[in-house]
Amino acid sequence: MHRHVVFVVFPDALILDLSGPLAAFELSCESAPRDMAPYRLTVASIAGGLVRTSSGLEIMTRQIHEVDDVDTLVVVGGPGVHEAARQPQLVQWLSDNASRARRLCSVCTGAFVLASAGLLKQRKVVTHWGSCQLLQDSYPDVRVSPDAIYERDGSIWTSAGVTAGIDLALAMIEEDRGHFEAIRVAKRLVVFLKRAGGQAQFSVPLALQEADERGFESLHRWMQDHLDKDLRVEVLAGRVAMSPRTFARIYAARTGRTPAKVVEDMRLEAARRALEETRQSVKEIANRCGFLDEERMRRAFRRRLGIAPHDYRAKFGARGLDGGEAGQAHGR
Structure with a gap:
């Protein structure tokens, strides 16, 4: 059975928001005869015809009012999204x-268009990390999840920035056609890892990149290499030849975070990766990442991620950790 997937674009849409998930659905059709393909793909816009994306590349679209039998509707994002969210024809049609x-979906900042149409009220959603606060401020009745790769709330699917649209498409392919087909498509796309929705949309080093440019790059590298050591403010201040009070003030001004918060973020990220990728026990990971004991790591996971380390591994760990191996890796 064909599932009609319709991508909605607008002037100054970001081409990768469209081409990434479009390619995922396309590759899921490659092994089937054209008349038996699992998906039918359409790119649509309000006026139809050529639409100029933010890169200057023009794409051919169908007029949105001509589209019918929609199974999955995907609104992309891009620099033109806020103008699109003010277009009465588009908002009314949606x-x-x-x-x-x-399914009703958005990629990246496409969530602003869905919200403008009143379709995200009381829904848990995500958008590009740089626009999460604006989305929450603009639409207080929407529950914005600032960290997730993608969110699903009933029939509403939303993704984080840009390439997260591929993760979103793979999750929908998995729902439609099974885990092994989603993995096959991920391999065809040469996606290193098929990330699940609850995983963070950007790494701690990426979040600290601006601060690195302001003189803390060597300190952050040292912290990453010594997570199992004492990383109190006094120790960090000594590394950069500042008094603890001066360091804490300057660091917070440059990063927008306290040193203690960054240390915990680094330790959480390292622990998450170890849970996802290794067979080390939770106790071993807690010690290696500087939590000192398993209970402190469990509390940090509960407080920051809303999930216990054992459950995180069960949800996001490599499939090779199933069964008896998983029990040993969990330290049970």
């Missing part, structure tokens, strides 16, 4: 037709 689709 509002009128959303209930006809089995």
Whole structure:
């Protein structure tokens, strides 16, 4: 059975928001005869015809009012998204037709268009990390999740920035066609890891990149290499030849975070990676990442991620950790 996947674009849409998930669905069709392909793909816009993306590349689209039998409706993002969210024709069409689709989705900042159409009220959603606060401020009745790769709330699917649209598409392919097909498509896309929705959308080093440019790069590298050591403010201040009070003030001004918060973020990220990728016990990981004991790591996971380390591994760990191996790796 064909599932009609319709991508909605607008002037100054970001081409990768479209091409990434579009390619995932396309590759899921490659092994089937054209008349038996699992997906039918359409790119649509309000006026139809050529639409100029933010890169200057023009793409051919169908007029949105000509589109019917929609299974999955995907609104992309990009620099033109806020203008698109103010287009009465687009907003009204989405509002009128959303209930006809089995799934309603957005990639990156496309969530602003769905929110403008009143389709995200009381829904848990995500957008690009740099726009999460703006989305929450602009639409207080939307529950914005600032860290996730993608979120699913009933029939509403939303993704984080840009390439997270591929993760979103792979998750939908997995729902439609099974885990092994999603993995096959991920391999065809040469995606290093098929990330699950609850995983963070950007790493701690990426988040600290701006601070690194302001003189803390060597300190951050040292912290990453010594997570199992004493990383109190006094120790960090000594590394950069500052008094603890001066260091804490300057560091917070440059990073927007306290040193203690960054240390915990680094330790959490290292622990998450170890849970995902290794067979080390939770106790071993806690010691290696500087939590000192398993209980402190468990509390940090609960407080920051809303999940216990054992459950995190069960949800996001490599499939090779199933069964008896998983029990040993969990330290049970």
